[in-house]
Amino acid sequence: MLSFKVGTGSISKNKFTSRLSTSVACVLLLLTTACSQGETKSAQSIEAVNVNNTDVSNISTLRIGYVGSSEPTGALGWAKKKGILERELQKEGFKNITFARFPNGPDLNEALVAGQLDVGSLGDTPAIVLRAKGVETRLLRISQFNTTAWLVAKKNGPRSLAELKGQKVATQKGSYMHRYLLGLLAEAKIPKDVKIVHLMTTEAKAALERGDVAAYATSSDLGPYLKSQGFPVIDSSANHQGLSGTSLVVATESFLAKQPDFPQKFNAILTEAAKDLKANSEEYYQYHAQITKYPIDIIKVSFPLKQVSEEPLPADGVKLLEGTKKFLVSQGLAKSDFKLTNWVAEEK
Structure with missing residues (x-):
């Protein structure tokens, strides 16, 4: 049975990736250099901005981690770009807002565990797996829901799920795409007939072109x-x-213990940003396309604005999140079950 290892960039050892121990990864993170908002510097595979440990009893810097491109997307990215985030959080006493970019959710989890981030924006699967291990985080918001995952085949390769039997299929393990792939293979009753290997999305196209894998869940x-x-x-x-x-x-509970009003304030900021990006959709899509390097027509297909939540916990998103949690627990991929209501941060 596959099992997630929280805090590592991969889950199983394979030809595409090697695992770093948690201690080594944390050392790499601590070696990063602090940067001002909007700047980016690299440390190994993790691009981080000021992830040094901060005394939460005297917080003046808010440390945000996210998974993705050179800048965050969605409401968080828009709030950053339009200055909404800085303007409103400075009113709350945060003199600096720093961002750390991670290649995937498990790597971001490492930084949360190490106390190097206050807030993390990531996919449901790694967030649930971390919480199921008893790590003290709180859910602030569902920022996007019904995010589509795709199963793409190599050229001149399989054209159906049945043709994947005996084949090697890759995905970025620990991600929502991984959870989709596992669920898909279970539905097709072929979970034991397909070998799943870890491969970062940045390597997917080349691997498909070489024929290293039959398909990729992306x-x-x-x-x-x-x-x-x-x-x-x-x-x-x-x-x-x-x-x-x-x-x-x-967000981490240690941070929220010192900032009990933060969930309400932060959600108000992201709600304002979500409404603004929808009201200025063409400008937003230009921004999204610029930072992800995808054509704008691809962005419009992959990021329909109806998926962007204007409220912290949309009913459809909660239902989907509960289903994901139950699946991960049933498959032994999440260590323990928990109530979503107990995970949600209280708004003061």
């Missing part, structure tokens, strides 16, 4: 892009109830 934007490049699409999570993903914003 993200909402890379899927349509690969399709536009002639790679056949076998399936998408949009065809299966409960297999699409959600994007979450979480």
Whole structure:
């Protein structure tokens, strides 16, 4: 049985990736250099901005981690770009806001565990797995829901799920795409007939072109892009109830203990940003396309604005999140079950 190892960039050892121990990864994070807001510097595979440990009893710097491109997308990214985040948080006493970019959720989890972040924006699967291990985080917000995952095949390769038997399929383990792939194979009753290997999304196109893998379970934007490049699409999570993903914003309990008003204030900021990006959709799509380097038509397909939540806990998002949690627990991928209501941060 597959099992997630929280805090590592991969879950199983394979030809595509090697694992760092938690201690080594934390050392790498501590070696990063502090930067001002909007700047980015690299440390190994993690691009981080000021992730040094901060005394939470005298907080003047808010440390935010996110998974993705050079800048965050969605309401968080828009709040940053438009100055909403800085303007409103300075009113709350935060003199600095720093951002750390991570290649995937498990790496961001490491920084949360190490006390190097206050807030994290990541996918549902790594966030749930971390909480299920008893790590003290609180759910602030479902920022996006019904995020589509895609199963894309190599050219001249399989064209159906049945043809994947005996084949090697890759995905970014620990992600919502991984959870989709596991659920999909379970639905097709072939979970033991397919070998799943870890591969970062940045390596997916080259691996498919070389024929290293028969198919790749990928993200909402890379899927349509690969399709536009002639790679056949076998399936998408949009065809299966409960297999699409959600994007979450979480915070550490140690941070919230010192900032009890933060959930309400931060959610108000992201709600304002969500409404603003919808009201200025063309400008937002230009921004999103610029930072992700995908054509704008791909962004419009992969990021429909109806998926962006204007409220912290939309009913459809909560239902999807509960289904994801139950699946991860039932498969032994999440260590223990917990109530979502107990995970949600209270707004003072």
